Amino acid sequence: MWVKRLQPTMTESASQRTPDPMSESLLPTLVSTLTQHEKSIQSVIEQLNLTNQRLIHLDTENRQLWSQLGAAASSISSPPPAPPLPVPPAPGHFRVADSPTPDTFSGEPGRCRSFLLLCDLVFKRSPDTFSSDPIKISFIVGLLRGKALLWAEARSRQPGFLLGPLHEFLSEFSQIFDTPDNPAEIARKIWSLRQGRLTVLDFAIEFRTLASISTLDDASLRAAFSQSLSDDLQDQLAFCPDSENLESLISLASRIERRLKDRRRVSRHLPSISAPEMSSRTPVELVSQPEPMQLGRAQLTPEEKLRRRTASLCLYCGQAGHMISHCPVRPKDRTHQ
Template identity: 35%
Template sequence: MAELSGRFRELQDVTSSPTSGVPLSLTQREPEPHANNPPLYDGDPNSCRAFLSQCLLVFALQPRRYATERLKVAYVITLLTGKGREWGSAVWDAGASFCTDFEEFRAEMTKLFDRSVKGDEAASKLARLRQGGRSVTEYAILFKTLAASCDWNEGALRAMFREGLNFDIQDESRLRLRLRRLAPHSSWRLEETLPSKSHPPPQSPLAEPEPMQLGRIRLSAQEKQQRLVQGLCLYCGGSGHFALSCPLKAKAH
């Protein structure tokens, strides 16, 4: 790895040295913004995508410093440790063809290490997600992270977020302010999903069965996802409303 780091510095020197006799443009004279190195990556399957995204940000901030594909690959490999370093050093030493193209290297690394949830798996986890013992901030961050990997429409996301919230929140005004800060530029505001104080969610004894729970039959994660995507009520399956304002649910209690 020490040899690879030395080679990385040599590649940087070559790409950063101006051609003799060629004046630098004003843009080239301007220093590139500082970029912190991402934390070392040890092969953790749940953080591979985040690590590579951070590397892409470094390349975007300092395009002159990382001007070649091979230099980008070398930079990423110097940030690997553990099992990640074992793989990176092996493919570099073997002269793998994808080490000359960062996108190909990224694809190979993702194929090997990335196990982050996406698509149907993310949607299934989102359908089962509940605030539970988490703070509202922690719940909102986890929800938004999973939502970014789903293709649900905004109405379904609002409904699902509200379904997962605890209803024993003492200070709703403070909660709305915190949620507004979490998603100030989102096309839908998280605080808009909260139930109104003037219309609290109906409370019912735990012993009373709800329509979707009759006979101890509950909606599966797939059935919940299907209803959410179609904009249907999770309680009765009807359209035009969600479970919190379901007329059948109100009549049942």
């Protein structure tokens, strides 16, 4: 080792110079320490070599194991995954309410579509319960009454009728009990509708229902809706610009109706004209008063006339301090008509 070869050199150098007692005492200690470090390094190197050999061996075994697993997986088909188990709803959490059972159906005209719609909602809300066509058909038949049940009983005598498919059952069911849409008949019903005592919003429900299955365009529907309203509403709509569509026309008519009801309610609470006020007017003013001032082509309504008379306002210009016979803005030539 180089440590052993160092000693002769140091001996030769020591022979050429004056010996140092301290150097001679440290030399054995240094040699011993370096020797121990060399042995430790050698031991670590041996342990690293052994560890590398073990890792290489483990890597080889790992590769062999993976190759065996791949071969086994390719030869055996994997089973289908198990369906997830239903999780019961936690107490106190939100839960979707069950669909109510539809009303029974006895073959009434006009109720076939609504009855089938409610049945379809029940099927969609409980797909696990109604998982096949025979179950759905049995549910529908169980709600039939009267002539509809008699039809189902007669058809059930044929093998396979209650087994489906569902679309064939529904097609035959609708053909028997549903009224086909006749565009001409629907248009006739729309044009014959009248508001009557219904409010605009209530009447609009019936009108929209027929309009949704009609072939009339929006302009025709607006014309039919306008002519079906009450006379008061038609008079007010005559001074309004044309609506863009049916929905805006319904909204406008509803606002006008509310306004007219509010004015009638206020007029019922206005005080009537007292007898002294009536007696203070001349017979000419009471009997032969000219027509009040018109707004465009519309004359004053009876409610507005009553309000102006009650407040002692001019019936022509609506200002206080004078009567219509002395109105400063009224054309003078009308006093002689």
